[in-house]
Amino acid sequence: MEVRKVSEKEVDFYDFEGLLEKAYGELPENVRHHDSRFEVPAAVVTIAGSRTIIENFVDVAEAMNRDPNHLLKFILREVGTAGALEGRRAILQGRFTPYLIGNKMKRYLKEYVICPVCGSPDTKIIKRGRFHFLKCEACGAETPIQHL
Incomplete structure (x- = not known):
C-alpha cells in the first residue's frame, strides 16, 4: 500500500468557509443585498x-x-x-x-x-400552461399553487 502526501491546498478544497463564500457568490443580486426584514x-x-x-x-x-x-x-x-x-x-x-x-x-x-422551501418573501407567481407556480428568487424552488 502506497501512502501519498496531501498538500494543504487539496485539503482546503472542502473548507466550509470557502464553500459558503462560493454559494453566496452564486446568489442573485437582489437576494445577496437583502438587508431589511420583510x-x-x-x-x-x-x-x-x-x-x-x-x-x-x-x-x-x-x-x-x-x-x-x-x-x-x-x-x-x-x-x-x-x-x-x-x-x-x-x-x-x-x-x-x-x-x-x-x-x-x-x-x-x-x-x-412566502417560499415554502426557504421562507423567503422574494417570490413571483408564474404560469406554465394551465398551472401556476410560486417561483422563489432566492432558492429557485417552484411550488405549485392554486389558481384564483
Missing part, C-alpha cells in the same frame, strides 16, 4: 354602514410585491362577498372585523408570497 403594513380597516373599507389596500399589496387585484380576489373569495378597488383602497360588501381581514392577509402571505 414587513407588511397592517391593514387599516374601517366599517362604514354595511361596507368594510381597507384604506391602505394597495400599499399592503405593493409591500407583498403582488398585484392588488390578485390579493382582492383572494380576500373576496375567502370572506364570500363582493367588492372592488377604488383608488388605493378596497371596498367590501358586508361588515368584517379588522382581525378577520388581517387573518386572510396572513393566509395569502403564506400561500402566495
Whole structure:
C-alpha cells in the first residue's frame, strides 16, 4: 500500500468557509443585498354602514410585491362577498372585523408570497400552461399553487 502526501491546498478544497463564500457568490443580486426584514403594513380597516373599507389596500399589496387585484380576489373569495378597488383602497360588501381581514392577509402571505422551501418573501407567481407556480428568487424552488 502506497501512502501519498496531501498538500494543504487539496485539503482546503472542502473548507466550509470557502464553500459558503462560493454559494453566496452564486446568489442573485437582489437576494445577496437583502438587508431589511420583510414587513407588511397592517391593514387599516374601517366599517362604514354595511361596507368594510381597507384604506391602505394597495400599499399592503405593493409591500407583498403582488398585484392588488390578485390579493382582492383572494380576500373576496375567502370572506364570500363582493367588492372592488377604488383608488388605493378596497371596498367590501358586508361588515368584517379588522382581525378577520388581517387573518386572510396572513393566509395569502403564506400561500402566495412566502417560499415554502426557504421562507423567503422574494417570490413571483408564474404560469406554465394551465398551472401556476410560486417561483422563489432566492432558492429557485417552484411550488405549485392554486389558481384564483
